[in-house]
Amino acid sequence: MAVERLNNVAHAIGGIANLGKNAPQGDEVAIAVMGPTGVGKTSFINLVSGSSLRVGRNLVSCTSVVQVAPPFLLDGRSVTLIDTPGFDDTNRSDADILKQIAAFLATTYQNGKRLAGVIYIHRISDVRMGGISTRNFRMFRQLCGESTLKNVVIVTNMWGEVGREVGEAREAELASDDRFFKPVLDQGAKLLRHDNTTESAQAILHYIFGNQPLSLRIQRELVDQKKDISQTAAGEELNRAFAEQMKRHREELATLQQEMRDAIREKDEQAKKELLAETKKLQTEMARVENDSKRLVSDYAKQQAELQKRMTDQAEEAKRAVEKADREYQNRMKELEDHWRNTSQADKNEMNRQFSELQQKYEHTQQLYKSSSSSGGGFFSNLGRALDGLFGLSA
Known part of the structure; x- marks a missing residue:
């Protein structure tokens, strides 16, 4: 019984490398x-x-x-x-x-x-x-x-x-x-x-x-x-929105400036103070919109490359962990198999327990590989973790 389970575990671990390419894409x-x-x-x-x-x-x-x-x-x-x-x-x-x-x-x-x-x-x-x-x-x-x-x-x-x-x-x-x-x-x-x-x-x-x-x-x-992202249809749409915002803000600024001239001529200090605050607020908003427009053409290529690198690094790290676990499991199973034939029934019961632990470790490793492989939900989960890291949402 235990030898059969041992062979099943060995066979399963031997298939780890094929988990990604054998997953049903449909x-x-x-x-x-x-x-x-x-x-x-x-x-x-x-x-x-x-x-x-x-x-x-x-x-x-x-x-x-x-x-x-x-x-x-x-x-x-x-x-x-x-x-x-x-x-x-x-x-x-x-x-x-x-x-x-x-x-x-x-x-x-x-x-x-x-x-x-x-x-x-x-x-x-x-x-x-x-x-x-x-x-x-x-x-x-x-x-x-x-x-x-x-x-x-x-x-x-x-x-x-x-x-x-x-x-x-x-x-x-x-x-x-x-x-x-x-x-x-x-x-x-x-x-x-x-x-x-x-x-x-x-x-x-x-x-x-x-x-x-x-x-x-x-x-x-x-x-x-x-x-370039600014040349895409979405980028062009966003730039049009920026341009419309700037046009409205310039019209509002021109109105405020005229009202400011009127307040100065009439020596209305309270109106001058209020108009100055509104003008400063509008100028801050205009600077933000202009900065957003400039930022659209910057950082994207670097951001996308970093995202791909994080995914690659995560996949490589998971692969190395699986390969290490594979070697350790194979060595441990060989040791158990060597001791099986010359042990008492009590020892065999203990070895059965160790076989169970080994199976659980394998299943955990299998899940690790699936979650970091390039197939299906694993790919998107991997991408999600890379996004979290890129934008500072995880340690």
Whole structure:
């Protein structure tokens, strides 16, 4: 019995090197979840995956960088959900957000991985699709590109916060108005409801299961076409937004300057003081926007290269640990096998216990390799840890 178990363990350990390349690729599903800050992206992921990603409870965003939830099984498929920050983050600029998302997507694509789909979440409780939501959705479209929209699911949530008739009226407007979701739906995207239950969340994922994984526009632009991030459609969209902001700020500054001249002429000291404070605040904001625009073209290549290096280092470290454990296990099993034939029954019982411990160590090593291999959820988990390290979220 023990010898048979010994042979089974030896055979299993001998297959460690093939774990990654023998994993069934067709059963792996990676899905990105996008949308403005506070729409419930992280809550959706935690609900359906059983994860415990941190959720924001106020206006301050908790998802400041791309987060990868641990893979989970659904109908025999390994599912990995990717949580992304919105382009209205309270802690990081839009330029930093775009660089983070772009670095993640480019690294994914370079490693031969494609997303099965993208979920975009919108609150049906919003009275209207305001400036923040509109800007986020424009950036989302530029990231995806037209050819990928058939793999997109637009999810409306927070239905419990509105009456049914009100919600359905808003949904109909979103689906039929060219200013909102109609152009995307016309290209094959799907509009689905989420009622905050695990069942509805799983139904959304089931819809994506049937997709053929595709590359996003920004992945092709950065990797295949080797564009600078500012030359991508998303980068150009962000630069247009920067230009519009600067134009508005210059107009506001001109108005303040005129009001300042009027206050000086009228010797209104209180008005001068208030206008000076407003002017200083506006100039600070203008400097921030200009700095964000400049930062868009800097750091991305370095950031992406560092991300790839961290992944490579992690994979090499795991590989070395597995190889070391393999040698130790093989040596220890040989020792046990040599002693087996010449031992008493009591000693054999003790050796059975040691065989069990050896099996447990092997299973732990196997799990370590899977979590750091380049296949499926392991790849995305590895990438998530590299992102945490890159942006200072882990030791």
